Amino acid sequence: MLLPTHENVISIVQAKFSCTEIVRTLHLNASITQKGWVDESRILALVEHDSTFALFIIISEKVKPESFSDLTIERAIPIDKHFSCDTDPIPESYTHIIFSIIHKKLKLNFVIEIGFESSNFASEVIRLKEVSSFNVNNFNWLDKYSCGGSQTEIDVQQATMNDQSPDLPIVRQKVAQGHGISANRESFLRYQLSLKEPEYTHLQEFSIFVGTWNVNGQPPTISLKNWLSVDQEPPDVYAIGFQELDLSKEAFLMFDTPREAEWRKAIMDAIHPDTKYRSVAYVRLVGMQLEVLVNNSHYKYIRNVAIDTVGTGILGKMGNKGGVAVRLELHNTSLCFVNAHLAAGVEEVERRNQDYNDINQRANFRRHPYTIKEHDQVYWLGDLNYRITEQSAFQVKKYLASDDLASVLLADQLNQQKDLSKVLQDYTEGDITFQPTYKFDLNSDVYDTSEKARAPAWTDRILWKGKGIHQLAYRSHMDLKISDHKPVSALFKSEICVVDQNKYRKVHEEVLKKMDKLENEFLPQVTVDQSEVIFDTVKFREPQHREIIIANTGQVLAEFEFIKKLDDVSYCKEWLSITPFSGCIKPGEKCDLRLIVNLEQPLESIYDILVLHLIGGKDMFITVSGECQRSCFTTSIATLSRAPVPLLQLTPDQFKHAENQQSSILYSIPRELWLLVDHLYRNGLKTRELFESTALHEEIIRIRDWLDLGSMDPIPGSIHAVAEALLLFLSYTRDPIIPYHLHDTCIAAASNYQNCKQIVMQKMSDLDRNVFLYLCMFLQELLKYSNENGTDPKTLATIFGDILLRDPIRNSRPQANRGKASFIYHFLINDQSSLIMPCK
Amino acid sequence: MANRTSAAQRPNGSTQGKICQFKLVLLGESAVGKSSLVLRFVKGQFHEYQESTIGAAFLTQTVCLDDTTVKFEIWDTAGQERYHSLAPMYYRGAQAAIVVYDITNQDTFARAKTWVKELQRQASPNIVIALAGNKQDLANKRMVEYEEAQAHAEENGLLFMETSAKTAMNVNDIFLAIAKKLPKNEQTTGPGGSGQGRRLVEGDSGAKAAGNCCK
Numbered sequence A: 001m002l003l004p005t006h007e008n009v010i011s012i013v014q015a016k017f018s019c020t021e022i023v024r025t026l027h028l029n030a031s032i033t034q035k036g037w038v039d040e041s042r043i044l045a046l047v048e049h050d051s052t053f054a055l056f057i058i059i060s061e062k063v064k065p066e067s068f069s070d071l072t073i074e075r076a077i078p079i080d081k082h083f084s085c086d087t088d089p090i091p092e093s094y095t096h097i098i099f100s101i102i103h104k105k106l107k108l109n110f111v112i113e114i115g116f117e118s119s120n121f122a123s124e125v126i127r128l129k130e131v132s133s134f135n136v137n138n139f140n141w142l143d144k145y146s147c148g149g150s151q152t153e154i155d156v157q158q159a160t161m162n163d164q165s166p167d168l169p170i171v172r173q174k175v176a177q178g179h180g181i182s183a184n185r186e187s188f189l190r191y192q193l194s195l196k197e198p199e200y201t202h203l204q205e206f207s208i209f210v211g212t213w214n215v216n217g218q219p220p221t222i223s224l225k226n227w228l229s230v231d232q233e234p235p236d237v238y239a240i241g242f243q244e245l246d247l248s249k250e251a252f253l254m255f256d257t258p259r260e261a262e263w264r265k266a267i268m269d270a271i272h273p274d275t276k277y278r279s280v281a282y283v284r285l286v287g288m289q290l291e292v293l294v295n296n297s298h299y300k301y302i303r304n305v306a307i308d309t310v311g312t313g314i315l316g317k318m319g320n321k322g323g324v325a326v327r328l329e330l331h332n333t334s335l336c337f338v339n340a341h342l343a344a345g346v347e348e349v350e351r352r353n354q355d356y357n358d359i360n361q362r363a364n365f366r367r368h369p370y371t372i373k374e375h376d377q378v379y380w381l382g383d384l385n386y387r388i389t390e391q392s393a394f395q396v397k398k399y400l401a402s403d404d405l406a407s408v409l410l411a412d413q414l415n416q417q418k419d420l421s422k423v424l425q426d427y428t429e430g431d432i433t434f435q436p437t438y439k440f441d442l443n444s445d446v447y448d449t450s451e452k453a454r455a456p457a458w459t460d461r462i463l464w465k466g467k468g469i470h471q472l473a474y475r476s477h478m479d480l481k482i483s484d485h486k487p488v489s490a491l492f493k494s495e496i497c498v499v500d501q502n503k504y505r506k507v508h509e510e511v512l513k514k515m516d517k518l519e520n521e522f523l524p525q526v527t528v529d530q531s532e533v534i535f536d537t538v539k540f541r542e543p544q545h546r547e548i549i550i551a552n553t554g555q556v557l558a559e560f561e562f563i564k565k566l567d568d569v570s571y572c573k574e575w576l577s578i579t580p581f582s583g584c585i586k587p588g589e590k591c592d593l594r595l596i597v598n599l600e601q602p603l604e605s606i607y608d609i610l611v612l613h614l615i616g617g618k619d620m621f622i623t624v625s626g627e628c629q630r631s632c633f634t635t636s637i638a639t640l641s642r643a644p645v646p647l648l649q650l651t652p653d654q655f656k657h658a659e660n661q662q663s664s665i666l667y668s669i670p671r672e673l674w675l676l677v678d679h680l681y682r683n684g685l686k687t688r689e690l691f692e693s694t695a696l697h698e699e700i701i702r703i704r705d706w707l708d709l710g711s712m713d714p715i716p717g718s719i720h721a722v723a724e725a726l727l728l729f730l731s732y733t734r735d736p737i738i739p740y741h742l743h744d745t746c747i748a749a750a751s752n753y754q755n756c757k758q759i760v761m762q763k764m765s766d767l768d769r770n771v772f773l774y775l776c777m778f779l780q781e782l783l784k785y786s787n788e789n790g791t792d793p794k795t796l797a798t799i800f801g802d803i804l805l806r807d808p809i810r811n812s813r814p815q816a817n818r819g820k821a822s823f824i825y826h827f828l829i830n831d832q833s834s835l836i837m838p839c840k
Numbered sequence B: 001m002a003n004r005t006s007a008a009q010r011p012n013g014s015t016q017g018k019i020c021q022f023k024l025v026l027l028g029e030s031a032v033g034k035s036s037l038v039l040r041f042v043k044g045q046f047h048e049y050q051e052s053t054i055g056a057a058f059l060t061q062t063v064c065l066d067d068t069t070v071k072f073e074i075w076d077t078a079g080q081e082r083y084h085s086l087a088p089m090y091y092r093g094a095q096a097a098i099v100v101y102d103i104t105n106q107d108t109f110a111r112a113k114t115w116v117k118e119l120q121r122q123a124s125p126n127i128v129i130a131l132a133g134n135k136q137d138l139a140n141k142r143m144v145e146y147e148e149a150q151a152h153a154e155e156n157g158l159l160f161m162e163t164s165a166k167t168a169m170n171v172n173d174i175f176l177a178i179a180k181k182l183p184k185n186e187q188t189t190g191p192g193g194s195g196q197g198r199r200l201v202e203g204d205s206g207a208k209a210a211g212n213c214c215k
């Protein structure tokens, strides 16, 4: 039975089930057409357990799933006595049909492709339905597949809850993907309210008068009172249909006829005088006209009125035959009135049946997803044109003369066709106790005396379908003689579902509360193992990390990200990095985050509050803090030159005074700078690629500590490490050696040594100038050994230009680098000894 | 009934009433009972030991008025002072705020007053503010007089109620009072922010797309 392509899919789907639950057959790629259902690729699976069957709707992330993790069971529907299914063609589609599944109040329409797969699947479902409805089945095994609901509710509620929550798995998915539940809200609300309808409605009887008359193109020259106002009580609703309102060619071709207004007026003149009526809808197609009126006091309870017409006449679509229909909702009951004029001709039984089917299939009330049969109550009226064939006119008249209607009715084509389920299958008709209404000589009660001498027939009929409809009268009106037909009417007492406003409010509120509850339950939830991350003493360029664990404790996928606070530029401070800073965690799973702090700024402490945001949910705060250890690398030249001892040996007061430049300058260049340069001068002049190789991270840290703490030991680390430490020192001093505000001037002057010299001599502070010239002299010294160390002035100028004139934001102006290098270059190739101030 | 709306007669149970969505934020010193009020309102529960909020919790809850349905998006903020600077993230764009204090603690009332000032300066100009004197069940340890708080509320145009998350007293009522006071027309939007008075038209005609809300 299975398509070969499905064989591997079936094993994937089977993996979603236990071994006693056997996937019997599948239908791939079924899409739900209903509003409110998320458009996903779905798989229908028939699953058997202990001789019971259920239909599973499974959402698949791929059209053809590759693993069972692609699948989510959306809903399980037991194939029991409440289950039914149906197939319906889609108008103008030759490739797809609608496969509908009905279970209690749930109705799902799937669009599936016509073919081997679909016909197999549908017939298998239908077959199982037939088998299973005879058994009393136990469907407990499906319980575990129902979703949502809360354990605290009592069982009955639980059961209904499950019934009512088709959207839940989708909600689950979608919420997790950042879509709110609100897209489903409206349909979910409507669906839930419809399920609870009995709780807030009661049935109230309304009288409905339905009339039909084929007027044979005659104008209304007589009053219709004897047809429309024969009952004592005024009906609540009138549905009045005419056929052959106008037989002229104009009416047929131009769709316009003066008769329309005339007959409508005739109706208004003849309806029950004891009440005021208002027209709810009116529709006409050529000669078929239908008007629905209601008692004024009911008018405000009428909603969603719609009309449609279906022509089945010439070419199968012209309006000389066919039907017109009005649909509406009266309180909470949907009503549909269809006025049909089916194919004429004694022998045209099949044609009439066909017209009936066409009307059913083609009538649709655009704004409402309703076809005729989907209404709570349908009233079908009209000149259905079914005749008496098996008896001669003579015979019929003879029976009628002896009041033997029963014998004639046996030969009525409509009764026969209905018995064969060829037409109006689900409709009921009251007993006919009136004479055939066709065909009379005009203005008489005499049956056709023309040459054709047609057998009299009940062409004009009224049938109904739906719950709570009681027919009180079904009759013809012989007094109205202007046509070759007599009018027919039926009076019904019909149960209409009326809303009790207070109860409705209560239920509405309950449902909303339930939805809130679901919505809150399906918000993403995570816990963070620490909301406070404290780092050990943070030191210059010595990264530290901490792990935090986020656990998804909710029911949905949690999508998280760190978000910016208010006007911040980034989600965290520049000394911190977070990996990953966003991500997704499945329910029950965890995610490790690594916070790395790397200090390059002169900070006394670090502090930040991180905002971890769950998309579609809450925020959590994580505080990050730590004390920092100061270092000469990030301290200003001015402070260092005032420090009598290494930085970390300073008392807080000493440091404060030095920093505030209250104490006097003790060194013309910082001690630390001198130590580095002196070491290079003494040990590194002949070293190749002195400034061009990178040192080990630990070496730099050791040099940093050696400088900051002070030590009698020799400087640690290789000569290259010391060289790199020098570059770092110059790169991170609080301010660049050449102050920012002079950079543009320096670059502008770069082509002229004298100008450059002037800037250095006149614009720089003594301290900065000393440092600058001291470095230049050292570099000149280095260049003296270029044969051995392989360096050259251009290279050094480029390296030091970049550092001594560093930009406020690193690497922000690469185009200025040449200017900076040229500026420095002058000081590497010209003798500066004359410029040096006497050192202390 | 004067405003017997057509909502109830709506076929298939859907209402004609609109759903208005509002962002509501709770502010106030730590431990005054903000989270407890939300928990009571949303889930009908109370925890004697309620963990201090470190972040901003988010929940939704709907209240039905006569002709409209108001859906609150509730942001329950962290009251600890060190998180104060983050509060604007949550009251920005909010249409309603409940400033909570603890009637047994005068300091929390002082803090509530400064929250109100901050909201009046920084939040949307037409924000609806309610003052909640919580822990009313502990009235025997009262340190803030009802009249004093009420006077303050009146001066500043605030809604005011004494509440108890523990006994549920006035909890629904204060949210309901806010819902009633919120403007239900289209112009409920304040400056910036999300979730601005979104109005969902509920179940009008079948042809309308789901979730058709004007953001």
Ligand SMILES: Nc1nc2c(ncn2[C@@H]2O[C@H](COP(=O)(O)OP(=O)(O)OP(=O)(O)O)[C@@H](O)[C@H]2O)c(=O)[nH]1
Residues within 6 Å of the ligand: B028, B029, B030, B031, B032, B033, B034, B035, B036, B037, B047, B048, B049, B050, B051, B052, B053, B054, B077, B078, B079, B080, B134, B135, B136, B137, B138, B163, B164, B165, B166, B167
């Ligand atoms: N007696 C009494 N206790 C309450 C009431 N409301 C809250 N509490 C208690 O007060 C404590 C603090 O309540 P929370 O709801 O956590 O306070 P909060 O304002 O959210 O605090 P933060 O999250 O830190 O800002 C908890 O122990 C609650 O049980 C109340 O109405 N009456």
Ligand SMILES: [Mg+2]
Residues within 6 Å of the ligand: B034, B035, B036, B051, B052, B053, B076, B077, B078, B079
């Ligand atoms: Mg809290």
